[in-house]
Amino acid sequence: MARSSAPGSQQDPVDSMIIDTDVSTEMRGSFLEYAYSVIYSRALPDARDGLKPVQRRILFQMAEMGLRPDRGHVKSARVVGDVMGKLHPHGDGAIYDALVRMAQSFSLRLPLVDGHGNFGSLDDGPAAPRYTEARLAPAAMVMTAGLGENVVDFVPNYDNQLTQPEVLPAALPNLLVNGGSGIAVGMATNMPPHNLVEVIAATRHLIAHPDADLEALMRFVPGPDLPGGGKIVGLDGIREAYAGGRGTFRTRATARVENVTARKKAIVVTELPYQVGPERVIEKIKDAVQSKKLQGISAVNDLTDRAHGLRLVIEIKNAFNPEAVLTQLYRLTPLEESFGINNVALVEGQPRTLGLRELLQVYVAHRLEVVRRRTEHRLAKRTERAHLVEGLLIAIADIDEVIAVIRTSDDAESARTRLMTVFDLSEQQAEYILELRLRRLTKFSRIELEAERDDLAREIAELRAILADEGLLREVVSDELAQVAAEHGTPRRTVLLESSGQAAAAESAAPARRGRGGAEVPLEVADTPCRVLLSSTGLLARTADDTEPARTGARSAHDALHASVRGTARGEVGAITNRGRMLRLSVIEVPALPPTDSAPSLSGGVPVSEVLMLEPGERVIGLASLADDAPPLVLGTRLGQVKRVVNDYPRKDSWEVIGLKDDDEVVGAATASEEDELVFVSAQAQLLHFPAALVRPQGRGAGGMAGIRLADGDTVLSFSVVPAGRAESAAVVTLAGSTGALPGTVPGSAKVTPFALYPGKGRGTGGVRAHRFVRGEDSLLLAAVGPDPVRAVGSAGQPVELPELDERRDGSGRVLDAPVAGLG
Template sequence: MVRMAQDWSLRYPLVDGQGNYGSIDGDPPAAMRYTEARLKKIAEEMLSDINKDTVDFQNNFDDSLQEPTVLPTRIPNLLVNGASGIAVGMATNMAPHNLSEVIDGTIAFIDNRDIEVSELMQHIKGPDFPTGALIYGYAGVQDACNTGRGRIVMRAKAEIEATKSGREQIIVTEIPYQVNKANMIERTAELVNEKKLEGISAIRDESDRTGMRIVYDIKRDANANVVLNNLFKYTALQTSFSVNNIALVKGRPMLLNLKDMIHEFVEHRHEVIVRRTRYELAEAEKRAHILEGYLIALDHLDEVIKLIRNSDTPEDARLGLMEKFGLSDLQARAILDMTLRRLTGLERDKIKEEYAELMKTIDYLKSILEDEGLRMKIIKDELIEIKEKYGDERRSQIVHSAEDMRMEDFIDDEEIVITISHNSYVKRTPLSEYKRQGRGGRGSIGTNTREEDFTEHIITASAHNYMLLFTEAGRCFWLRAFEIPEGSRTSRGRALQNIINVPKEEKIKAFILVKNLKDQDYLENNFIIMCTKKGTIKKTSLEAYSRPRANGINAININEGDQLIEACLTTGSSEIVMALRSGRAIRFNESTVRPMGRTATGVRGITLAAESDEVIGMISVNDSETTVLVVSEKGYGKRTDIEDYRVTNRGGKGVKTINVTDKTGELVAIKGVTDNEDLMIINKSGIVIRIAVEELRVMGRATQGVRLINLKDNDEIASITKVDREEESEEESELTEESTENGDSTSEENTDSNEE
């Protein structure tokens, strides 16, 4: 009885308990002398019509009482509250479900007896546990509904919150079904003390009468998402419920799927309706028979009174009435039991009205017994009434796991900025956090890096993009952009090795953003072009990189002393521009590079000007409106028309693309840009500036360029990227004007030099 009163044990408690009935922490209930109990209203629905011969009765254990063999329940209790038990050689373990969903599914079954289990599951989504929590993955639910057996994974409902001090906390508000909260917290603390769980500084149970709240304080240098995943892996925050739907059907144990259980409930209700109707019909006919006797007596009132007055005993009167008026024994006894007030004219009219109504009821009850469709309608109407009285919202949210549904179905496809540091720390930040400034401004703090670290790559992407990451050693790894932990603009980020299996000794040097790795036509008509520091270039079909592997794959064979530095996604008909640190660049058609296999080395793309020279970047150009943007290490840059670079054969020395001086420093980046884009620049100290490309006027190839960012002493450009132009709000315009006024003004220095 105690369990029937616990709202964390039964989805719909059947007993209303007063006093101590235990707790979810495993506290024992008080002795029975200290508690009181009464049936809940929903429990009374399970006993409805039990006095109308709706179910069979049998003797109890000592033959002192009669007890029902089964209850004439109006609610499918086996489905909504579940059951668990062990017998000889078999056991049962049924999950609880939501009453509203079960009733909807039952009505759908009544309307269509040939309904498939999959169609029923459109109404009954899956189990609905008393403690709420999450059902993680749908495969186990489908197995349980289709076969009667399945393993359902349950996860605690947890959120990651930031405190005012900037620390992160994991807040758990719902735990899996049948988990002892106190034991779970105690076991978690043991794992933390044993160093099997890292990143947790404190655990507190802040639960009260308003609800559950378990707080895990996260250490400053720990990733809250990683800690949460470890909690799911090593503690009862994630557990499973093994469904085994064994039930007695006509006295025989059977394994039932979802449709079978609903079928048996409907058959049970059908039998109850039939037996109840027969009982009510018998009672109605009995009453009608008595009323017929009353009407006969009232029609012969004087004779009846005279016969009764002249009789010596009630028995003589009964026999006299039966003989003279043809009444039955039941009618004669009822007449003798009548009070004098029933002999008035008003009472006579009431008896006639009651008899007329009773005859209508008898006709209706007979029609129920004759029409199965009407009986099914009654079952449906009663179920709808139950739903209106006791139906509620689902507590357990179903979260589809990676095997069931794509993660991007749960994540907004927002524009983000991804930064990767020299020491392989990565983070993503909403693009909206980076406001546009004027050219020559000082920028804003982009990343707080340690002294020995600096931002090496800055990438703009969509959260749903696939990222192909290429290491300097020529290996390729896959990552979805949304899998990168989100951080603030100034946060350090997380170690890339904690996200993908890239070796610590290898650094990410290039990356490609791909929208779809499953569209075969897209894969076959796009290519990846890679180049190395020593000027080698290689072209491979994108299809060769469409099957992600946890440990990565070889993307290009790198010669000793060389390393991969850039990769581009092309359509096969682009033009390629490669740039050297010495300030030279070459332009050639992509068609001059034949496609090769993944493990090939490649061919010569550009010849280095000197032993100390190296390739710093490569772009692919498809649009004549694209201009070539080059940036030097000391913050100078410029745009040049693509047509200023003549098309040559690959392997040449190229032409001058910027006039490299002590003032500008060597070339560090090259990008293809248009007027409707913005440029984001980040220096090694973590400062970021975002400027409009159209602010940079187009210049000749051999010019020095203009200052893009005002660098402090000993600071250098780390990386640049381009982003699509956004609508500029008034607030952003004011910020732009202010930053331009505060920044150092610079003149456009166009020092020409002879083209080589």
């Protein structure tokens, strides 16, 4: 309340400065200003470049300092000081924390800062900024490229002495690729990382098809791809988040059962859920064991090192089933964690909750605007340069007269005016001629200028064409994204599973531990007949019985079946790799699928790497029975060799089944009787099939015999077996494309043809053509021969629709809606 003064007295100057204000109104206004500042300037990322202000300022300032990947690191304290002093006056702690996170490979799928020194771990913080060094990572150069070409607006810094970009050009979709988290006032954001190649493929599809729906985009982006790998269990929450911006999924560690001694087993964890460290897991395991909630564990050892990566060994007591213990670990420890998606980002300065399609639309609109502004800038620069080159050519053509005009002029202003009058030049051309150096008057300089003039004319025409044609502008943006994916893309690390895969057929009356969802994992597994299945994306599973998996409902099932072999739950089967090795596979270590009358969903399986010890670059390409009465194993190699192997397998964990040349590898393996048909399909679309009886069985060390005759540069793409009596119902699927395209980004064209249309030939011949290439295609990318229907799946096992049956043996294919990663 203002003070009162007597009438006629002079008012106190202090009283004149007091303003009566309602407290509730003042608090409301102040709180809203504070909330807006937190939301806009601190906590939420921009949907265009996926960066918070502090992250954007760090990258911009490091680019201004010239800290490129080809230069040396500098102290992080120097970077923090420059950012704080010029752009971000909010304290060095917040700046360094943001710098550290952008350098951590376990936090970001594509780190933007190249750190040198201790930048922390999942369990420990980083060293002080005076001890660490940093520079921009290659991906950050893509984020900041083009800042000097007027591609984005610049705004004043906090003291109006410098300028900073309002948003970065961001030539990669950083918000989806690296995700983000932040807590604002009344709202928060939590976005998981994704695979760069998959996100760019979806972005390019949206650029080419602006009306594409969510289902079409999810064919390219089936789910998050976490930096540490692991598994995502249950995809319903991901679909909800992609549709409305909010959802939940579970992340699970990658674990396998190994023999640590001759009679002792252990659960070995090689990948942990997102943002979970090994020390936290060990602490939770110890607490659960001490409180008697968790049984069957004798010791936990952390053998993680830089050479071999994460390796957490959980030793199991004798008489305990490792599968039952693992189920309890998932339930009681951070080996399984939930992640809540909340896609909140700033769009035109306002926080919005965005689905996958909306996120991509905002980014595409941003890139179209960036490329348009960059094109306008380059057009103006080249037009200006072309104008000066034309003036120089005029001057060189009449150089004697130009010199005479200049020498007879009183001053520079007079010379400029006379040049403009005599030679019909503009003021810019005349000024440029006056500054001309004598060494530019040679004959060679004129040739260079004429070549430059022609190049500028061509570039100006191309730039004007881009600005005049929206379709051409979109094509430029799409091509640049493809280049980014080719340079910075990496394979998917996280396995996506529709279900947990922990359910097992508990037919015995043995004691059991109840797992998630009520499924029981028995402590003792009965030795019942079953089938071991290998999916096209590298998942292993087993069925509840030994009946052949049904083929009905294949369109809706997850993943495609690549190989199937009979076995027993406590028995062993053989896994054949592309290196020509066979490894013993214990069936009990493979999760059992619940019984079903339709096609099995292999999402309940486990990656091959969790069950078998493979060498770098080695992959499993087939399964085989180890029984003495099983048909001989038959192999086909990349260079066209074929071999049937005698069934005299040793009692070892692994052994060689074929002698390969240095540049050869096995592309297909299965068991085959003498009446079955062996089928080769080459990359140049040649198909050859002949009876297995034409190949005599050989010992394990032999290199096989000629299977198909290949043309120069051709290789075998697919080798398979068509059982006797099934040739009439078999189909041939071929997928053509360009070998120069980045895998997983171009759908290609597919054709499905009856196998009966292809005549048989003799062993060692060239076969017949199976696919006609059209423009833009030079090779087959994938091929498969098997009982109809053959299924196609994407990188995460999602189904991809194949065309209907085509009776043309050597016809061309139909372009698919999404890239195909496997056939089965």
